[in-house]
Amino acid sequence: MSYSVGQVAGFAGITVRTLHHYDEIGLLVPGERRHAGHRRYGEADLDRLQQILFYRELGFPLDEVAALLDDPGADPYEHLRRRHDLLTARIGKLQEMAAAVEHAMEARKMGITLTPEEKFEVFGDFDPDAYTGEVEERWGATDAYQQSQRRTASYGKADWLRIQEAADDLNRRFAALMETGAEPESAAAMDLAEEHRQQITGNFYDCTYEIHTCLAEMYVADARFTATYDAVKAGYAAYLREAILANAVRGL
Numbered sequence: 001m002s003y004s005v006g007q008v009a010g011f012a013g014i015t016v017r018t019l020h021h022y023d024e025i026g027l028l029v030p031g032e033r034r035h036a037g038h039r040r041y042g043e044a045d046l047d048r049l050q051q052i053l054f055y056r057e058l059g060f061p062l063d064e065v066a067a068l069l070d071d072p073g074a075d076p077y078e079h080l081r082r083r084h085d086l087l088t089a090r091i092g093k094l095q096e097m098a099a100a101v102e103h104a105m106e107a108r109k110m111g112i113t114l115t116p117e118e119k120f121e122v123f124g125d126f127d128p129d130a131y132t133g134e135v136e137e138r139w140g141a142t143d144a145y146q147q148s149q150r151r152t153a154s155y156g157k158a159d160w161l162r163i164q165e166a167a168d169d170l171n172r173r174f175a176a177l178m179e180t181g182a183e184p185e186s187a188a189a190m191d192l193a194e195e196h197r198q199q200i201t202g203n204f205y206d207c208t209y210e211i212h213t214c215l216a217e218m219y220v221a222d223a224r225f226t227a228t229y230d231a232v233k234a235g236y237a238a239y240l241r242e243a244i245l246a247n248a249v250r251g252l
Helices: 005-012 016-024 043-057 062-069 076-110 116-123 128-139 143-152 157-179 187-203 209-221 223-230 236-251
Strands: 039-041
Touching: 005 016, 005 039, 005 043, 039 043, 043 062, 157 187, 157 236, 187 209, 187 236, 209 223, 209 236, 223 236
Parallel strands: none
Antiparallel strands: none
């Protein structure tokens, strides 16, 4: 069975002009031509097109795609393995980006006053401005948001670096505690959870036990927060949630 250039363009979500270009440069030459030069694509052509589009999605230039697909030493399994490796790398990068979302959301919620260079130094290669709308929609009307805006209005780079270093240190100690096998309801875990609450209170807004437990639920309900904590150690988000809940019970 074969398909016209228009049908293939529809299947693949690309333009007829793109298919013509692939034909002209020898990247995807249709297996059959009808009278008047009409292109017809077979199943093998569609398989090759799928691989082309995959590599293009990953940012490979067309000449490199051609080299990959025309490698005489490659076989179908090798292509699948390469695609799996590339996808794994892409997933890893996306997880790193997700781990930066919490920093971005907190930055906008707190009214960052840093220069672009300083924001890059503090928050890495993630733009805090990207989440302005979401942060304001979720928290803009709360007392905690307003208090945080007032308290952090004068913060400079040194303040944000200090805050980030303290948070990183706490995360490391939480991860070390998890390594020992201590339960999240243990006294040591609850003490660290209380330190977490006090860091928020000392730097941003009055974090009551009730607010803290709400944050704990968000850490596991919102995949971006989960990714942030689980990037420190697998399972950390859920562990932190349980420790915060246990600490709230102890404190109330």
